Amino acid sequence: MKKQTSTNFKRKTVSILNGVKFSNYVKMLYVVSVSFLYSCSTGTSKPVDSPPPALPVITISSADETVYQEYPASIEGAANVEIRPQVSGALDRIYIDEGAKVHQGQLLFKINDRPYQEQLNQAKANLQAAEAARENAELEVEKKIRLVENKVLTDFQLKAAQSALSVANASVQQAKSAVESAKINLDYTQIRATSAGYIGRLLKKQGSLVNPADAEPLTQLSDVHTLHVYFSLSENDFIDFKRGVDGQTLEQKLQQVPPVALVLSDQSIYEHTGKIDMVDGQFDKNTGAITLRATFSNPAGILRNGNTGRIRLEKQYHEILLVPQLATVEIQDKIFVYAVNDDHKVIQQPITVVGKSGENYLVDKGLKSGDRIVYKGIELLQDGQVINPVIAEKENIQ
Numbered sequence: 001m002k003k004q005t006s007t008n009f010k011r012k013t014v015s016i017l018n019g020v021k022f023s024n025y026v027k028m029l030y031v032v033s034v035s036f037l038y039s040c041s042t043g044t045s046k047p048v049d050s051p052p053p054a055l056p057v058i059t060i061s062s063a064d065e066t067v068y069q070e071y072p073a074s075i076e077g078a079a080n081v082e083i084r085p086q087v088s089g090a091l092d093r094i095y096i097d098e099g100a101k102v103h104q105g106q107l108l109f110k111i112n113d114r115p116y117q118e119q120l121n122q123a124k125a126n127l128q129a130a131e132a133a134r135e136n137a138e139l140e141v142e143k144k145i146r147l148v149e150n151k152v153l154t155d156f157q158l159k160a161a162q163s164a165l166s167v168a169n170a171s172v173q174q175a176k177s178a179v180e181s182a183k184i185n186l187d188y189t190q191i192r193a194t195s196a197g198y199i200g201r202l203l204k205k206q207g208s209l210v211n212p213a214d215a216e217p218l219t220q221l222s223d224v225h226t227l228h229v230y231f232s233l234s235e236n237d238f239i240d241f242k243r244g245v246d247g248q249t250l251e252q253k254l255q256q257v258p259p260v261a262l263v264l265s266d267q268s269i270y271e272h273t274g275k276i277d278m279v280d281g282q283f284d285k286n287t288g289a290i291t292l293r294a295t296f297s298n299p300a301g302i303l304r305n306g307n308t309g310r311i312r313l314e315k316q317y318h319e320i321l322l323v324p325q326l327a328t329v330e331i332q333d334k335i336f337v338y339a340v341n342d343d344h345k346v347i348q349q350p351i352t353v354v355g356k357s358g359e360n361y362l363v364d365k366g367l368k369s370g371d372r373i374v375y376k377g378i379e380l381l382q383d384g385q386v387i388n389p390v391i392a393e394k395e396n397i398q
Helices: 001-044 116-150 153-188 236-241 251-255
Strands: 054-059 062-082 087-093 107-111 190-192 197-199 219-234 263-264 275-279 287-296 307-323 329-331 334-340 346-357 360-364 373-374 388-391
Touching: 062 287, 062 346, 116 153, 153 190, 219 236, 219 307, 236 287, 251 275
Parallel strands: 054 388
Antiparallel strands: 054 373, 062 219, 062 307, 087 107, 107 190, 197 219, 219 287, 263 307, 275 287, 307 360, 329 334, 334 346, 334 373, 346 360
């Protein structure tokens, strides 16, 4: 009886324990399920790390580079003068046509000279009268000298005759001057070329009345066998220009400046090179620039006064670093690249740009030869980010 009771007790105890274990198992399963569902719904599961981005990387190297800078320029002939009349009158003849090439001293215009010829004739007649009056005064002086010697006249009368002779001499000189003046005015009726060159537009027609005070000239004459091309440099460019040329004084530096090219309005290069031979004495207060002049030969007369173009200056750099513009980013007026260190981390590095050559920046500070930089895909990079560097092919860099 006792054994059966003990057996029943054990069975009940096991049944109770099994019920407890099953209940705990169900509870534990419930808790795990809820936790899993919660983690899925709230996204608190640990993300999987993404691999570093693969970006093209190039190695920076230095080289000798020649760059060109262009500046707007105006072209003027060696002489560009207005042809104006020196006397008034009717324009009697025109001997040239617009655009004609003329030589120095060639007759261009003729003003009606009849009034000036008559003035010359009148001046000559006055001269003859003055010379005759002088002869009479000389005779009077000779006569009174003898009379004074014979004590017939006093010295006072002799002095009066001598004074009259002096007046007669002055009248002769005055008449000669009038003759020369009339000759000059007569010569002014023939208007000649002051130098060789090309004639501009003819603003007066034959028969027109002309006057030295006219607002418009008869025409313009441009001597273009030599051209003066003017261009301006900013203060910094001028300092850089002087620094790049050997010599102690500005005159010595101008002698060492290499020839310059002239780029015409159609982008072609003028066949003759020029020489910078003048620097203005001061900077323009309004623009902060200084004017320079380059002289070009124009033997065929292809260019004319008033043409425009650009002066191209050459500058050489020795062992300068070339950095593609595509591999740079500009932030607050500063230019940066992303340098790659040995641990494949990128470092935002500022650089100093001194010029451009094609699609490349010329850099003298911030990098050194052999440094690696990211070539493309820098838009979303952050300082210190790790990348997977891929060597960029050379042809893709050009």
